Structure formats: structure tokens, C-alpha cells
Amino acid sequence: MFANPIVISGLKILTMSQVFDLEMIKEVYRRFPERIAAARAVTNKPLTLAEKILYTHLWEGNATAAHERGKSYVDFAPDRVAMQDATAQMALLQFMQAGRKKVAVPSTVHCDHLIQAKVESKSDLSEAVNKNSEVYNFLSSVSNKYGIGFWKPGAGIIHQVVLENYAFPGGMMIGTDSHTVNAGGLGMIAIGVGGADAMDVMAGMAWELKFPKLIGIKLTGKLNGWCSAKDVILKVAGILTVKGGTGCIVEYFGEGAESLSCTGKGTICNMGAEIGATTSTFGYDDSMERYLRSTGRTEVADLANGIREHLTGDVEVYANPEQYFDQVIEINLDELEPYINGPFTPDLATPISQMKEAAAKNDWPTKVEVGLIGSCTNSSYEDISRSANLAKQANELSIKAKAEFSITPGSELVRYTIERDGFTAIFDQMGAKVFANACGPCIGMWARVGAEKKERNTIVHSFNRNFSARQDGNPNTLAFVASPELTTALAIAGDLTFNPLTDTLINEKGEQVKLMPPAGDELPSKGFAVEDAGYQAPAEDGSGVQVSVSETSDRLQLLNAFPEWNGSNIENARVLIKAKGKCTTDHISMAGKWLTFRGHLDNIANNTLIGATNFFNGEQNKVKNQLTGEYGEVPAVQRAYKAAGVPTIVVGDTNYGEGSSREHAAMQPRHLGVRAILVKSFARIHETNLKKQGMLALTFINEADYDKIRENDQIDFIDLTSFAPEKPLTLNLKHDDGTSETIQVGHTYNAQQIEWFKAGGALNLIRKNLN
Numbered sequence: 001m002f003a004n005p006i007v008i009s010g011l012k013i014l015t016m017s018q019v020f021d022l023e024m025i026k027e028v029y030r031r032f033p034e035r036i037a038a039a040r041a042v043t044n045k046p047l048t049l050a051e052k053i054l055y056t057h058l059w060e061g062n063a064t065a066a067h068e069r070g071k072s073y074v075d076f077a078p079d080r081v082a083m084q085d086a087t088a089q090m091a092l093l094q095f096m097q098a099g100r101k102k103v104a105v106p107s108t109v110h111c112d113h114l115i116q117a118k119v120e121s122k123s124d125l126s127e128a129v130n131k132n133s134e135v136y137n138f139l140s141s142v143s144n145k146y147g148i149g150f151w152k153p154g155a156g157i158i159h160q161v162v163l164e165n166y167a168f169p170g171g172m173m174i175g176t177d178s179h180t181v182n183a184g185g186l187g188m189i190a191i192g193v194g195g196a197d198a199m200d201v202m203a204g205m206a207w208e209l210k211f212p213k214l215i216g217i218k219l220t221g222k223l224n225g226w227c228s229a230k231d232v233i234l235k236v237a238g239i240l241t242v243k244g245g246t247g248c249i250v251e252y253f254g255e256g257a258e259s260l261s262c263t264g265k266g267t268i269c270n271m272g273a274e275i276g277a278t279t280s281t282f283g284y285d286d287s288m289e290r291y292l293r294s295t296g297r298t299e300v301a302d303l304a305n306g307i308r309e310h311l312t313g314d315v316e317v318y319a320n321p322e323q324y325f326d327q328v329i330e331i332n333l334d335e336l337e338p339y340i341n342g343p344f345t346p347d348l349a350t351p352i353s354q355m356k357e358a359a360a361k362n363d364w365p366t367k368v369e370v371g372l373i374g375s376c377t378n379s380s381y382e383d384i385s386r387s388a389n390l391a392k393q394a395n396e397l398s399i400k401a402k403a404e405f406s407i408t409p410g411s412e413l414v415r416y417t418i419e420r421d422g423f424t425a426i427f428d429q430m431g432a433k434v435f436a437n438a439c440g441p442c443i444g445m446w447a448r449v450g451a452e453k454k455e456r457n458t459i460v461h462s463f464n465r466n467f468s469a470r471q472d473g474n475p476n477t478l479a480f481v482a483s484p485e486l487t488t489a490l491a492i493a494g495d496l497t498f499n500p501l502t503d504t505l506i507n508e509k510g511e512q513v514k515l516m517p518p519a520g521d522e523l524p525s526k527g528f529a530v531e532d533a534g535y536q537a538p539a540e541d542g543s544g545v546q547v548s549v550s551e552t553s554d555r556l557q558l559l560n561a562f563p564e565w566n567g568s569n570i571e572n573a574r575v576l577i578k579a580k581g582k583c584t585t586d587h588i589s590m591a592g593k594w595l596t597f598r599g600h601l602d603n604i605a606n607n608t609l610i611g612a613t614n615f616f617n618g619e620q621n622k623v624k625n626q627l628t629g630e631y632g633e634v635p636a637v638q639r640a641y642k643a644a645g646v647p648t649i650v651v652g653d654t655n656y657g658e659g660s661s662r663e664h665a666a667m668q669p670r671h672l673g674v675r676a677i678l679v680k681s682f683a684r685i686h687e688t689n690l691k692k693q694g695m696l697a698l699t700f701i702n703e704a705d706y707d708k709i710r711e712n713d714q715i716d717f718i719d720l721t722s723f724a725p726e727k728p729l730t731l732n733l734k735h736d737d738g739t740s741e742t743i744q745v746g747h748t749y750n751a752q753q754i755e756w757f758k759a760g761g762a763l764n765l766i767r768k769n770l771n
């Protein structure tokens with residue numbers, strides 16, 4: 001599988017039978033009862049699972065006070081850190097400046113985002129290894145030096161590998177990827193963060209989070225027929241929308257929750273990122289125990305069984321959820337229908353029975369060009385076996401798939417096992433392509449033939465995100481999200497409006513045939529197998545390992561400190577762009593081909609905000625340069641302002657920075673000299689990333705003030721010199737007709753975060769403390 005593996009001499013390859021970091025897990029479980037008792041004493045009420053995990057991971061140790069949800073900033077001590085290659089570069093470039101010898105908690109790097117899906121897994125992988133060797137070598141040597149576990153390209157997607165190897169019930173982890181939340185499927189509190197947050201924890205410092213609010217989702221009944229775990233979260237996304245989970249942990253419970261497989265729970269938690277939730281989780285149950293044992297972690301299952309009552313919410317909580325959660329939703333799995341969400345946003349949820357109508361009403365192209373399954377969200381053994389079952393039915397019924405079809409396995413463990421069990425051969429027969437164990441098309445690493453023609457077309461996938469241009473770079477591709485089973489059925493039919501529950505298909509012989517509901521196995525009956533999972537352990541003593549970054553590299557660049565705040569108000573700031581509507585991190589710092597520059601801040605800054613729509617002309621990447629009166633591309637115009645010493649601000653709509661954890665979306669505008677981001681509301685990770693990087697992250701107190709910002713405005717900060725927690729700031733908008741008006745803007749900075757702003761970024765403070 002590893003066509004051209006990165007080899008670092010002296011590294012040992014770990015086999016499946018070893019459990020990672022068992023001593024750490026033992027220690028977490030040893031202190032659990034005492035810490036829960038302390039939490040009960042301060043809160044004086046029954047506890048949800050989320051509260052149990054949060055209170056057992058306080059930086060201070062045993063709780064000494066109850067924390068107010070949605071209000072208190074609290075310091076936590078996560079058990080571990082995970083990073084993927086596209087974000088690890090920035091995280092580790094920052095960590096290298098923190099002056100530490102070794103990471104303070106177990107940490108891993110996963111090479112998954114930089115592999116382009118083009119022909120098939122083997123050749124695509126060796127091409128990626130050649131093309132990205134500089135980055136892979138950097139990551140492997142930094143990992144080796146600082147005691148970080150390194151998963152080679154081809155080993156799999158971070159979240160799947162974490163679920164298989166590292167996640168454990170009751171644990172807390174952070175990861176430099178928004179879908180870190182996937183590990184909630186194994187009963188963790190796992191949270192996506194920017195690299196600067198990861199750096200803090202790896203450097204042995206506390207990790208700060210506003211104590212989340214709690215949403216309880218009670219699942220009753222049992223999945224049946226065409227429904228799968230994916231449909232639960234597709235429905236939840238429809239209910240809560242892309243911002244409904246902001247600042248909240250979602251906790252699932254009830255008999256329906258217990259009936260789901262562990263990997264199905266992972267899928268639900270994974271896509272919790274799409275409703276903006278801080279994370280999602282499930283209480284420890286038999287499905288998790290089965291999964292732990294089948295992935296070689298019998299010791300962890302035994303340990304978890306030892307404190308089982310602490311690894312789920314209290315009985316009183318689940319009996320009267322309204323009393324203990326801030327919001328409660330109930331879903332009956334018996335009545336659930338398969339959903340198709342999209343296009344362009346993951347919360348536009350259409351039940352399959354209404355798709356014909358919705359497609360006609362919205363004029364969506366109904367011909368499905370491509371069906372894609374896999375990704376970190378949906379590539380479990382169960383998912384693949386159920387999809388393979390449908391492919392097999394189609395083969396046996398002489399139905400030829402009308403759309404192209406591809407599979408991106410989540411890990412080498414799954415890929416090897418599904419090949420052994422004959423599923424790959426079934427997909428082959430269907431004419432499907434198996435891409436490398438990597439993100440691939442999910443993040444625009446897809447050499448889709450013809451995408452450059454920018455034709456309007458429909459694809460269906462089982463990934464999690466479907467923002468404009470995300471999969472193939474074509475803004476006219478309508479991407480719909482569905483379960484792997486439904487994606488497979490729609491690819492077979494080649495029709496978005498095909499409802500496999502009721503509709504028939506005509507086969508090669510002209511006969512009318514019907515697909516039966518998919519059947520599959522939760523876990524492989526013969527057990528999982530793998531020859532080389534793709535892991536490299538770090539050196540015991542990495543002090544002699546050299547990490548070099550070439551000054552002439554266009555892929556890696558050592559970081560320069562951002563300038564400190566000069567202590568005065570910002571005056572005569574120009575509006576670089578007033579973004580209209582959805583502005584996700586994909587719009588602020590596109591992925592796809594730009595992933596190449598994730599380790600080089602100046603180069604990647606050339607994509608800053610090129611996907612955002614300019615409110616004033618409705619166009620992308622075309623903004624007025626107030627210095628010349630001409631229109632230009634956003635990065636070029638901003639570079640001109642920077643060169644002329646003109647301060648700028650970016651204005652945005654609601655849920656600005658939704659989506660990814662990529663801190664590039666905060667660092668790039670900062671690097672280019674933007675001073676503030678002023679929006680109706682922020683997505684959580686992005687807001688923290690902006691604060692960490694020394695940017696002003698501000699919100700309109702009165703959302704309608706967004707309308708007051710005009711293209712030619714000059715903006716003065718009136719009272720930045722008295723910037724303080726809980727105190728709004730005042731801006732004076734000077735319009736070009738000579739009038740002016742003041743508006744109030746809010747923020748969520750606490751005293752420590754204001755220090756980050758003053759220092760020019762959190763890293764500058766760490767550097768100062770080193771000296």
C-alpha cells in the first residue's frame with residue numbers, strides 16, 4: 001500500500017495488537033470517581049455525560065466551583081491532541097517557537113489531506129508522496145523530534161484512525177480539524193481547534209473554552225430499512241441549521257442511541273460540526289465495548305467497564321432531560337426517513353419522499369453524475385458493507401450503474417479488511433474506483449475530468465460538507481449529502497429523485513426490478529486485519545533530530561511575529577470587503593489546490609477571501625481599491641492597502657467562518673494587515689482563531705447596522721484604548737457624502753484574550769515569557 005513510504009531510520013512500526021497510551025487512560029480512569037464526586041459537590045445536581053467529562057478534565061484538578069454554561073471561560077486539561085497534515089504544518093511551526101523539548105500530552109500527526117484522487121489509490125498515493133515529500137519530511141521529522149506519533153500518507157483519515165486507535169470513553173481530546181468531534185462516537189469529548197490552541201496543550205499549558213451549553217437529543221425506536229445513522233444527523237441539521245449548535249455540546253441518549261453501532265455514532269458526532277456544535281457525544285454502551293474489542297483494545301474496554309456508571313449521563317438526567325439540558329429534541333428512529341441535504345449547505349434537509357417535488361421546484365439538475373462514498377464521516381466497515389450489498393444486488397439484477405462511483409476508505413485497516421471480505425471486488429464489478437485512504441474529493445483534492453468547464457451538474461456524496469466549489473472547484477456543481485447507502489442507490493439509478501423505498505428500475509434486459517433495503521455487518525465477522533497500518537513511532541530522545549525549513553521553499557515558511565498593537569485607536573480604516581451571505585472558511589481560505597501552501601503563510605495569503613461574495617457588486621474576488629478607485633482581486637487590493645499603511649476591516653454576515661478549523665482563515669488576513677473582522681455572528685473555532693492571532697473579532701450589536709456599512713466608508717474606532725471585557729466598542733462610520741454615524745459593536749474577549757490582542761497574538765506572549 002505504501003508505494004513510497006517515508007522512512008526514518010530507527011523508527012519502529014507498531015502492530016495492531018498494541019494499545020496506545022494505556023497508562024494515560026488508566027490514570028484518567030483512576031481519578032474519574034474522585035473528580036465526579038467533586039463535580040457533584042459543587043453542582044449539587046445529577047450530571048449529564050458532557051458535564052462529567054468536562055469536570056473530570058479541569059486544569060485545576062477537582063472542581064472547586066460550578067461553572068455557568070455559555071458564560072464561564074474555563075481552563076481544561078485535554079488528554080491528547082491530533083493534527084492532520086494540512087493544519088499540522090501551521091500548528092507545528094508555532095509549536096517550534098514555544099521552546100519545548102517534547103509534547104506534554106500524547107499527540108499524533110496524520111497525512112491525509114494532501115493526496116489527490118485522480119486515477120486509483122496506488123498511483124495517486126505515490127504521486128502525492130513525490131509531490132509533497134518536502135511537507136511530509138518536515139512533518140515526520142518534527143514529529144520524531146518532539147515525541148509525536150506519525151501516520152504516513154495512505155494510513156488513513158485522521159478521524160477514522162483516531163476512532164480505531166486512540167479515542168476512549170470519557171476522554172477529552174482536541175484536534176486541529178473541525179471533525180475531531182467524530183471521536184464522540186466512542187464517548188469522548190473531542191473538540192476541533194486551531195493550531196494555536198493545539199500548540200498550547202502540546203506545550204503543557206491549559207486549554208480554554210467557554211463552558212458549553214447542552215443540547216440533549218433523545219433517540220427512541222430503532223433504525224430500519226433504508227435508514228442509517230447518517231439520516232439522524234441529516235435530520236438534526238435540518239432542525240438546528242448550520243448555527244443551531246454554536247456554543248453547545250450535543251448529547252445523544254435513549255434506547256435508540258444504544259441501538260446504533262459505535263461507528264454510526266461516530267458519523268452522527270462527525271457531522272455535528274455542520275450544525276456548529278462544539279462537539280457531540282454518546283454514553284458508553286455495548287456498541288462501544290464491541291468496537292473497542294474488535295479494534296484490539298480489550299484492555300480499554302475492561303477499564304471502561306470498571307467505571308461504567310461514570311461514563312454515561314445520570315439516570316435522573318435521561319429520565320427528565322428538560323430539567324438538565326438547555327434544549328431537548330426527540331427523534332423516533334422507527335419513523336425516520338432517509339434524507340438528502342443540499343445543495344451548497346449541509347442543513348437544507350429534504351426527506352427522500354419529497355425530493356421529486358423539491359428538485360422540480362428549485363430546478364436542480366436531477367441527473368446524478370457521480371456518487372462518492374467514504375471520507376472521515378462514513379467509511380466504517382458497516383457503511384461499506386451495506387453499500388457493497390446494494391452494489392451486489394445491482395450486479396445480480398443486471399442493473400448497470402448510471403453514474404460514476406467512487407470510494408475513499410477512511411483507513412488502511414478498513415481498506416484491507418473490505419478487500420479481504422470481497423467488497424472491493426463487488427465495487428469493481430460495478431465499475432467503481434477505489435481512491436487512496438485519504439480526504440480526496442471531500443476537500444477538493446479531486447482531479448474531476450471536465451470540472452474546469454464549470455457546467456451546472458449534480459453529484460451525491462456521503463461526506464459532510466457541500467459548500468460551493470468544495471469537491472471539484474466548480475461553483476456550479478450541486479453537491480448533495482446522503483448516507484452511503486442512499487448515495488449508492490442514487491448512483492445506480494443516476495437520478496436524484498429516485499426513491500428506492502418505492503421506485504423500481506429498468507435493468508439491462510428491460511425488466512422492472514427493485515433494490516431491497518441494504519444489509520450489512522456492524523463489524524467484520526472474521527475480525528479486522530491489516531498488514532501495515534502506516535504508523536511510525538517517534539524517537540525516544542529526539543533532541544538530536546534536525547528540522548530544517550529552506551528559505552527558498554514555496555511550501556514551508558518559518559513564522560514571523562505579528563506586530564503588537566500600537567496602543568492607539570484605528571482610524572480611517574477602509575472596508576476591504578463586505579461579504580454577503582454565507583462566508584465559510586472555504587470562502588475565506590479555499591482548500592483544493594491551495595492546500596499546497598498550508599505551510600507557507602505568504603503564499604497561501606494569495607487566496608484570502610477570494611470565494612466571498614462582495615455585497616456591493618455581487619461578485620467574487622472583485623473589490624474596490626479605494627486608493628485607485630479601481631476594482632481588483634481581494635488579496636492584491638489588501639496588499640496595496642498594507643503597502644500604503646491603510647488599515648482595513650472585513651465585514652461579514654451571520655455564522656462567519658463556519659466550517660473548518662483552519663487558522664489560515666484568521667492568519668492570512670492578519671498577515672496581510674487587516675485589523676478587524678466585523679460580522680453579525682461568528683462560528684466558534686474561527687472566532688477563537690482570530691483572537692489567538694491578535695485580530696479584532698467584533699459583532700454588530702444591532703445586526704441591522706450591517707446595512708449601514710457603505711463601500712466608500714472610512715471607519716474610526718473611538719474607544720479601542722479602553723478595550724475591556726463585556727464593554728462594547730464604538731465605531732464612527734464616515735460616509736463619502738460627508739455624513740457620519742456611530743454604531744456599537746460587541747465582542748467576547750476576556751481579560752487574557754485582550755492581552756493576546758495587545759501583544760499582537762497569543763504566540764507573542766509565549767515567546768515573551770520564554771525570554
Ligand code: MIC
Nearest residue numbers: 086177178179443660661662
Ligand atoms: C474540512 O473538512 O474542511 C477540513 C479540510 O478537514 C478542515 C481542516 C482544514 O481546512 O485543513 C476542517 O474541517 O477543519
Ligand code: SF4
Nearest residue numbers: 179375376439442443
Ligand atoms: Fe478530510 Fe473531509 Fe473529513 Fe475534513 S471532512 S477531515 S476533508 S474527509
